[in-house]
Amino acid sequence: xxxxxxxxxxxxxxxxxxxxxxxxxxxxxxxxxxxxxxxxxxxxxxxxxxxxxxxxxxxxxxxxxxxxxxxxxxxxxxxxxxxxxxxxxxxxxxxxxxxxxxxxxxxxxxxxxxxxxxxxxxxxxxxxxxxxxxxxxxxxxxxxxxxxxxxxxxxxxxxxxxxxxxxxxxxxxxxxxxxxxxxxxxxxxxxxxxxxxxxxxxxxxxxxxxxxxxxxxxxxxxxxxxxxxxxxxxxxxxxxxxxxxxxxxxxxxxxxxxxxxxxxxxxxxxxxxxxxxxxxxx
Numbered sequence: 001x002x003x004x005x006x007x008x009x010x011x012x013x014x015x016x017x018x019x020x021x022x023x024x025x026x027x028x029x030x031x032x033x034x035x036x037x038x039x040x041x042x043x044x045x046x047x048x049x050x051x052x053x054x055x056x057x058x059x060x061x062x063x064x065x066x067x068x069x070x071x072x073x074x075x076x077x078x079x080x081x082x083x084x085x086x087x088x089x090x091x092x093x094x095x096x097x098x099x100x101x102x103x104x105x106x107x108x109x110x111x112x113x114x115x116x117x118x119x120x121x122x123x124x125x126x127x128x129x130x131x132x133x134x135x136x137x138x139x140x141x142x143x144x145x146x147x148x149x150x151x152x153x154x155x156x157x158x159x160x161x162x163x164x165x166x167x168x169x170x171x172x173x174x175x176x177x178x179x180x181x182x183x184x185x186x187x188x189x190x191x192x193x194x195x196x197x198x199x200x201x202x203x204x205x206x207x208x209x210x211x212x213x214x215x216x217x218x219x220x221x222x223x224x225x226x227x228x229x230x231x232x233x234x235x236x237x238x239x240x241x242x243x244x245x246x247x248x249x250x251x252x253x254x255x256x257x258x259x260x261x262x263x264x265x266x267x268x269x270x271x272x273x274x275x276x277x278x279x280x281x282x
Contacts, residue, residue: 004114005071006031007230008060011115011214020056023048027072035073039065061117075114101241108242109249111230115214116250124225125257127207128153131181134160135206137169137197138185145185145211145247152255155273156266166193173197178205186210187231187243189217198222211250213243 009016009024016024026046027034034042042065043050053065062068092100128134134153138146143164150162163169170193176182182201184194189212199222202208210223213231220226229246259266 003071003074003077004111005060005062005068006075007111007114008062008071008214009056011230012060015216016056016059017052020048020052020059022046023053023056027068031072031076035069035076104242105245108230108246112228112246112249115228115230116253117228120225120227121253121257124209124227124254125261127181127209127225128158128183128254129258129261131179131207132159133176133180134158135169135172135176135180135182135201136160136162136185137173137182137194138162139166139191139193141244142185142187142191142194142247145244145251146183148248149183149185149251149255152251153258155270156255156259156262157269158258166197169193169197170200173200173206174204176201176204176206180204180206181209182206183209183211184219184223185212185247186219187213187229187247189213189215189219191219195219195222211247 006028009028013021013024023042023046026042026048033045037045039050039053042048043053046053057064057068060068062071089096136146136149138144143162146162147164150160153160161172163172173182180201182198184198184201186194189210195218198208198210198219202222202224207225208223209225209227210219211227211229212219214228227250229243229250231243231246259270
């Protein structure tokens with residue numbers, strides 16, 4: 001089922017041109033009505049224009065009004081009264097705290113499914129599968145995700161790094177070459193160290209993959225393949241909780257996809273690395 005139409009609009013509102021905003025706001029306010037309207041009727045009721053609606057569709061990554069309406073219909077069908085971020089209150093009891101944090105993580109994963117494009121994931125998996133070497137880059141909480149990726153891909157004998165020092169990241173990017181792949185992880189897509197390093201990786205000839213929140217950002221503009229996640233975190237929620245969960249989920253998807261490309265050999269390496277660790281640290 002196609003969905004994610006409303007989410008794409010909400011997450012792109014800061015990028016939508018003034019001429020398209022009337023249509024965007026109308027769609028968000030009256031989605032049930034919109035799916036029954038023609039583009040002409042939507043333009044009239046939203047005090048917009050058909051051209052503006054077509055541009056809006058292109059801006060949020062859908063082919064046209066019909067796909068947008070199909071995605072909105074999917075959103076309506078799957079929406080529940082709990083499809084909103086749960087604020088963490090200082091006076092919350094422990095059961096409420098458990099429910100709120102867990103639900104926010106679940107929401108982040110569910111919404112990421114709506115905006116993560118299968119074709120783009122396929123390209124990323126192929127690039128990682130074919131890579132002679134993989135560099136994973138991240139800063140702060142995203143570095144923890146890079147380390148998790150390093151751990152996973154190393155277990156299936158993919159030569160990779162996940163340096164925590166930004167100088168080492170940049171140095172490593174210089175030594176990449178055609179046939180290698182670099183993965184930059186930044187929720188905002190605006191982490192200067194990661195952008196600089198990914199530019200260098202691309203200059204070195206490597207295929208570049210960026211994992212960021214949905215929408216246009218500086219990292220998305222400098223990579224070959226852009227994978228998007230949904231995050232509920234605003235500026236004041238800088239502890240990177242649900243965004244980290246969404247990033248880890250994308251890494252798991254990529255890892256399983258690459259492992260499946262060479263399943264028999266991957267299974268052997270996974271089994272042998274597990275055996276070695278258990279025997280040494282049982």
